[in-house]
Amino acid sequence: MQNKLLVTSSPHLRTRNDTAQLMRDVIVALIPALIAAVWVFGFRALLLTLISAGACVFFEWGFRKLLKRSNDITDFSAVVTGILLAFCVPVTLPVWMLVAGDFFAIVLVKQLFGGIGKNFMNPALAARAFLFSWPQSMNNWTEPRWYHSNFFTPGTADATTIATPLAFIGQGNLPENASIFDAVIGNIGGSMGEVSAVALLIGAGYLLWRRVIDWRIPASYLGTVAAITLLLPLGGLTRTDSLFWNLFSGGLILGAFFMAVDYTTCPVNPTAKIVYGVGCGVITAAIRAKGGYPEGVTYAILVMNAVSPLIDRYFPRKRFGEGGKRIPLRNITPDLLIGLLKKGLSAVRKNRMVVVLAIICAAAAIALGAVNSVTEKPISDNLRDKSEAAMREVFASSYYDEIEFDAARHPLVTRFYEADGGYVAEVAPNGFNGAVTLMVGICADEGNQDKYLTISGVAVVSHSETSGLGAEAQNPDWLAQFVGNRHSELSKDGGSIDALTGATITSRAVVSGVNAAIALVTDAENISGAASATEDQLAKEDVYAK
Amino acid sequence: MNNLFYGGIHPFDGKELTRYSPVKILPPPERLIVPFQMHIGAQAKPQVSPGEEVRLGQILGEINGAVSSYVHSPVSGKVAAVEERLHPNGRMELSVVIDNDGLDTPHESVCPTELPDPSDAGYSAAVVEVMRNAGIVGMGGAAFPGHFKLQSGIGKADTLIINAAECEPYITSDHRTLLEVPDEVLFGVRTLTRALRLDSAIIAIEENKDDAIKVLEAELRGASDIKLRVLPTRYPQGAEKQLIQSVTGRLVPPGKLPADVGCVVFNxxxxxxxxxxxxxxxPVIERVVTVSGPAVESPKNLLARMGTPVRNAIEEAGGLKAGVRKVLLGGPMMGNAIYNLDVPVIKGTNAIIALFPYQTREKDDNKCIHCGRCVSVCPMRLQPLYMYQNERADNLDALRRLNLNDCMECGSCTYICPGRVNLVQAFRSGKAKLRAATQ
Structure with a gap:
């Protein structure tokens, strides 16, 4: 027995709480949000979360097996990554895309840097940023409880897409499709795990109570966003609306309590944690207010992840027994100030590289800002000229009055104008490579029954399709096929429009945009009490006519 | 009032095992091994040779310089050898091997001292002299020579703190001493107070020792020269700098001694x-040793002579249970693990603890997950995870910047680490690297 006594360095006691226990606590804390996700988005939410967690564990195990490294899937960290990634994508995301995200998170972000504790970015958020390579899939938000009675449906074909509350807030408007109560319980559009503020806060409370996370990062993060949105409300929002909607919609709560506090990628020193949280808050608020994208949490946290080691180094804790003496006001003399200045200068000299880098970054940012402010007006003028030319091209009229329409019912339409004897709609369907902006003219002269509610012309305003393939959509000869149609369909889908060679996706996009314009005009005519044809009826008539 | 020390942890304290067991005398064994190194500082100079008869209390080793201590014979008998023997620190150290004659015949130097009147100018020097001659060192475990600490505090210190925190799990030797001989302890405290030319002392005790607190309150009723300060239970409250911070709010600056902030701490x-x-x-020839831990059959507090093999003490406590993983001298947080039970009890051995693997929880595949718990529990406000990284990378400049030498190896970081990283071990090796680099 004596030979078996183990000799190691002290201490000889260790807490029961190991990495696996901490990760299990995080999983427990995510369960309320999972329940909320299943209630809001149906069975598919649970399915996707389980698939994502399973895929992460599989990739972690497989990669380490392949490299003959010690396997540690029992620490549950891959499960946490899988759940978190599932929580920050829409329920409509195809399964293969989610699994690709899991692969990116585990293999590229986590394991290639050495596994747990070594990655420099939050794997789930980096994978989310990666999945934005498919912007249309990542911005495909369904209405809450889209599954209606069909809870177990694994597909999302019946889902109606809606805009998230933040899409309205970012424009300075109040959300039209949700109340404050909806946002608190989660009855809104958004990523699977982010919608229910109350479920997330229950989980966050559990983590704080179990001391799995520290209060400093969430508090400084949420506090900063709250302060900025309260002081600088966007557009016509009241201060309280701005504060409330910014805090309770979008991924802020999920980000602050589950992502920004990710151990590996946040600082460990108390002051550094506050600096980090404030940084996350400022970037989030800035992206939401000024960015072309309604949500800012992902990129804010990723940017702060990258600078977290620097923050940790430059905001260390005070050494035990050193400094900390407060200088009484009357003792502040010129000599003292000069001494402080000298101290500061020597600190700058010591950290020259950081200072130089900061100056270069600041200069680059200022230069970018300057270029932007100089070119902003010419670019927007240019675009307006182009749009006006296209409007004249598709429907000749002496006037074009912009009128309002139901954006939630007609998500593809971006602008709508009334003209002399017709309408012009600007639509932006998603093509092969982002939005294709089209101008569609429609006759609405009731005196001319043959041409009533038919296309008078289609023009492409802007696109980023592949040259020689999708870009051929600009060809006036091809666009001329739409003229005179009520409902259009590609020939391969049983209609009359010949698809562009090698660019079916672009062709379908144009068709869907044109049909969306007709549907909107039909609505507009209905409201004004004219012909009572719905899109479906019109389509049927078209078929019967053939 | 509530200026407690920074950080800290709450390990399971296990004191229930022995807190109600009165101190039992462990009969001295046939043969004792008394090392010349039982304290911090220079090793004592051998004064005996093999074959010589020695008596209880006779000087075996002469004090060697200012920071050193005498070593006395714990029994009467015959010196069998003066040779290198395995020491609790794991190395071979010069020791006296004594064959006990079982008579405990005292040496003529063993007689009470007549101290001068406290108002007398020579009082302080007389107390210092008594401590020096009796070989008294810090009995809490660190074993820093007591006379040197007292000497350096005279005239500088305005606060005397008596450390009764006993924050290490399982240990109850100070607790039992307070319960069983409070009047004798208080006599010692008063002697030290007067030697320091102070009006009062503070006894700092953690609230988990409620029975000892009651006893002390009763003893101190009406007394104004000793104050009792009850502190919340938290490890490492009993570390010198932390106790000073908890009691007075003062922080001992890096590289300075408690006397520099006007404090002297005695156990x-x-x-x-x-x-x-x-x-x-x-003189110091025996001490109370807590023999405890779940892997000991019947945990006890024993009064053991210096030089008694650890094996004897463990056998007195019923022996070890099957499946024992570690046997420690000292507490589970800062004690030494031993592999040979023949090493002797020495002045700093306040406990012998035996633990099972479910408590020690070592893991080969340990990984830092950067959770920062080590930072939040560190009582010295260090950044253990970065110290560990830089120690592994041999980055000595970074180790200096991170103040590695401020670390007192309390083990809080290693205890709390969910990745089971052996932080303290790395810090010991890092300190050795720093020492090697400056030489």
């Missing part, structure tokens, strides 16, 4: 040793 057992040296004339 309860040190105070009792002072009483014993003054009133009985007996």
């Amino acid at each position: 309860v057992y040190t105070a009792w040793s002072v009483w014993r040296a003054v009133c009985r004339g007996i």
Whole structure:
């Protein structure tokens, strides 16, 4: 027995709480949000979360097996990554895309840097940023409880897409499709795990109570966003609306309590944690207010992840027994100030590289800002000229009055104008490579029954399709096929429009945009009490006519 | 009032195992091994040779310089050898091997000391002399020579703190001493207070020792020269700098001594040793050792002679249970693990603890997950995870910037680490690297 006594360095006691226990606590804390996700988005939410967690564990195990490294899937960290990634994508995301995200998170972000504790970015958020390579899939938000009675449906074909509350807030408007109560319980559009503020806060409370996370990062993060949105409300929002909607919609709560506090990628020193949280808050608020994208949490946290080691180094804790003496006001003399200045200068000299880098970054940012402010007006003028030319091209009229329409019912339409004897709609369907902006003219002269509610012309305003393939959509000869149609369909889908060679996706996009314009005009005519044809009826008539 | 020390942890304290067991005398064994190194500082100079007859309390080793201590014979008998023997620190150290004659015949130097009147100018020097001659060291475990600490505090210190925190799990030797001989401890405290030319002392005790607190309150009723300060239970409250911070709010600056912020800290057992040296004339030849831990059959508090093999103490406590993983000298947080039970009990051995693997929880595949728990529990406000990284990378400049040498190896970081990283071990090796680099 004596030979078996183990000799190691002290201490000889260790807490029961190991990495696996901490990760299990995080999983427990995510369960309320999972329940909320299943209630809001149906069975598919649970399915996707389980698939994502399973895929992460599989990739972690497989990669380490392949490299003959010690396997540690029992620490549950891959499960946490899988759940978190599932929580920050829409329920409509195809399964293969989610699994690709899991692969990116585990293999590229986590394991290639050495596994747990070594990655420099939050794997789930980096994978989310990666999945934005498919912007249309990542911005495909369904209405809450889209599954209606069909809870177990694994597909999302019946889902109606809606805009998230933040899409309205970012424009300075109040959300039209949700109340404050909806946002608190989660009855809104958004990523699977982010919608229910109350479920997330229950989980966050559990983590704080179990001391799995520290209060400093969430508090400084949420506090900063709250302060900025309260002081600088966007557009016509009241201060309280701005504060409330910014805090309770979008991924802020999920980000602050589950992502920004990710151990590996946040600082460990108390002051550094506050600096980090404030940084996350400022970037989030800035992206939401000024960015072309309604949500800012992902990129804010990723940017702060990258600078977290620097923050940790430059905001260390005070050494035990050193400094900390407060200088009484009357003792502040010129000599003292000069001494402080000298101290500061020597600190700058010591950290020259950081200072130089900061100056270069600041200069680059200022230069970018300057270029932007100089070119902003010419670019927007240019675009307006182009749009006006296209409007004249598709429907000749002496006037074009912009009128309002139901954006939630007609998500593809971006602008709508009334003209002399017709309408012009600007639509932006998603093509092969982002939005294709089209101008569609429609006759609405009731005196001319043959041409009533038919296309008078289609023009492409802007696109980023592949040259020689999708870009051929600009060809006036091809666009001329739409003229005179009520409902259009590609020939391969049983209609009359010949698809562009090698660019079916672009062709379908144009068709869907044109049909969306007709549907909107039909609505507009209905409201004004004219012909009572719905899109479906019109389509049927078209078929019967053939 | 609530200026507690920074950080800290709450390990399971296990004191229930022995807190109600009265101190039992462990009969001295046939053969004792008394090392010349039982304290911090220079090793004592051997004064005996093999074959010589020695008596209880006779000097075996002469004090060697200012920071050093005498070594006395714990029994009477015959010197069998003066040779290198395995020491609790794991190395071979020069020791006296004594064959006990079982008579405990005292040496003529063992007699009470007549101290001068406290108002007399020579009082402080006389107390210092008694501590020096009795070989009294810090009995809480660190074993820093007591007379040197007292000497350096005279005239500088405005606060005397008696350390009764006993924050290490399982250990109850100070607790039992306070319960069983409070008046003797208080005599020692008063002697030290007067030697420091102070009006009062503070006994700092953690609230988990409620029965000892009651006893002390009863003893101190009406007394104004000793104050009792009850502190919340938290490890490492009993570390010198942390205790000073908890009691006075003062922070001992890096590289400075407690006396530099006007504080002197003595352990309860040190105070009792002072009483014993003054009133009985007996030097440090035995001490209370808590033999405890779940892997010990019947945990006990034992009064053991210096040089008693650890094996004897464990056998007195019923032996070890099957499946024991570690046997420690000292507490589970800062004690030494031993592999050979023949090493002797020495002055700093306040406990012998035996643990099972479910408590020690070592893991080969340990990984830092950067959670920062080590930072939040560190009582010295260090950044253990970065110190560990830089130690592994041999980055000595970074180790200096991170103040590695401020680390007192309390083990809080390693205890709390969910990735089971051996932080303290790395810090010991890092300190050695720093020492090697400056030489």
